[in-house]
Amino acid sequence: MRIEMHPILGEAQWGPKVTLMVDGKAVDAFEGEPIATALLAAGRRVFRHTTKRDEPRGVFCALGRCTDCVMVVDGRPNVRTCVTAARDGMVIETQRGLGHWGTEQILGEKGEQGHA
Amino acid sequence: MHETEIAIVGAGPAGLAAAVEAAQAGAQVTLVDENARPGGQLFKQIHKFFGSKAHHAGTRGVQIGRNLLSEAEKAGVEIRLDTVVYGIYPDKRLGLACDSQSEDLKAASIILATGANERPLAFPGWTMPGVMGAGAIQTLINIHRTLPGRRVLMVGAGNVGLIVSYQLLQAGAEVVAIIDALPGIGGYGVHASKVRRAGVPILTGHTILAAKGDQAVERAVIAKVDSSGQPIPGMEQTLDVDIVGLAVGLSPLAELAWMAGCQFAHVPELGGWVPVHDEEMQTSLPGLYVAGDVTGIEEASIAMEQGRMAGLTAAQALGCLPSQEAEIKKIEVRQRLDALRVGSFGDARAIARQRILSLSVPQGIREG
């Protein structure tokens, strides 16, 4: 849920609106915010399911350390969504276990997609 | 290979303060941080700081961070954000990764200001979405202005648990309860009083038994514990919450200091394993300094003073700062540090800090 007005931080100045495709559904986000917060704001808390127990996992540390929030982003798995900036048109998928590589990544057509 | 005189890892309160002092002393300083924004935890501290005027008391942490950042920029510090230091190598080389490239950074001196890590607490359901560190909550609400949920159980009544609970109320969430297994409240009484006035119960002598829910947290089961910390049967209660915050302590994030081969000491009062250092923040390895929570968990005000001390010492060791001038400044830093470690909250840490200093071999100021 977004904090529009805050007693100390004042009124929110969001970046430009962008759209993420998450498991085939459009999700609104603000450019530059972490992918994870856009998903949380959309009420989405499960980001992946683990390899052994197929357990749901989501944000735990929000600092890029615990790697529990990893999803498949633009065909690349294990992307930490809590420290990866949202960009318009990103294709994001719930990661199952170790995740699958999108074909574009293997063939390198998409080119370099660095992530923070 | 990029070269610099003083490389500082971590642009939190300690790293920024070290960069300011070192750059103002005339050293070439490169400050590296893995995040998109500098300031470390400082920019999440939207409350007013304690301490004295010299510690910027009465000013909000986020404002102190802005002041430090502009001082660093004015002093000509090269700040490299979104840059991960993935390794530290002999002859003072750091391995950097930024965007899609990696490179080495060679420095005459290195200051590690890599801060702390939140300690985990394992209980049934702790891996479910909705269970998260108090630091994670603070990042989401104060930096990204997004509430991860509406009804929060905070585990831990130290300063972090109390402050983040208060900030959750400011963000518009409800804090159903703060619990702590200890019989007393670990944080400052005034922080506890703020949340008590706001209607948040603090249940000491309580622990969390489980987080429950289908795919994410929907309930939490807590229980009163006996004097040995064991849950008392029949004293359980279930709380309707969608977030469980963990504020059960921090410990130094000292991977790079271990990798470099620093001598360590185990000091529970300061969060566990800490790199041994002398009063001027020099580790057991010449030219390698530490500052802030990586040296032992205290407060941001202390981290800034340690940063200043490390920055001054490193600049002095490189000949950028005449010893006489350096010594005068260091005495002021030492006084400000001592002032922060007096009193019932600071005594244990002051004693623990003395223990670390006693383990360090006096090196004096040797060429880095």
Added chain:
Amino acid sequence: MNDDLLICRCQEITKAEIEEAIRRNDLRLMREVKRQTRAGMGLCQAKTCGHLVMGILAAESGQAPSEVEPDTSRPPVRAVPVRVLANRVADDDRD
């Protein structure tokens, strides 16, 4: 804490598996626990479970916490893709 409680979140290793490995093989070092059980080998490189495993190892092997050091710290301390490590900034074209 019951036994199928997860301690290493990345590799999904339980408390029982860690305790049993320590007892069965008389383990005393963190790197031994890591190699026996894979606890700490996941994407986060023990940043989350390290403390818990050290506590279990100390308790199970009868050592004081001050005798149990973390496992050897090796690069990379953050998940860095190999292609980034390989994509070196050439010395001369550094701006």
Added chain:
Amino acid sequence: MESMQEGVLTTGIPSQAELEASPGYPSAAALARGPIVVIECVQDIPCNPCELVCPNNAIHIGEPITNLPVFLADECDACSQCIPICPGQAIFRVDMTYAEEQAAVSFPYEFLPMPEAGNVVQAVNRAGEVLCDAEVLRVQQPRSFDLTAVITVAVPKNLAMEVRSMVRLPRPWSQGQRAGGL
């Protein structure tokens, strides 16, 4: 010694004994004279902004800065500048002479929505329990207070040393749906 159950260390609320023992707490006589500041600072925390901000030098901490603030009631003109500067939000203002039946109590407040003068709010004690309805007399939010508002409410005199805050006003959107979907 303070019984384990009461007191700031176990409940987060300073007990009456802790308050009266602290040098920041005004005497009954000082309270009766007119508007006065009440400092509820009972722990030796390293902190002294209240001493520095007071224009009348009515608060003395000195060295070390963990000394409890000593409040000199005779010097205090209840200007309230110390209320918003206190990092612990532990300073209040009480005016027992506000009216025949009522006292005026001022407290620091950092929540939204902010009430306005004339609103009737629910006044609470140190444990957040509602004691009475109270009319808001004044809301001070000058820039110098750095986003800590000082709210003054009218309460019955017998509650003047109990009321220390108010129930937060409902946020316009907070009646919305429950978050936490999948």
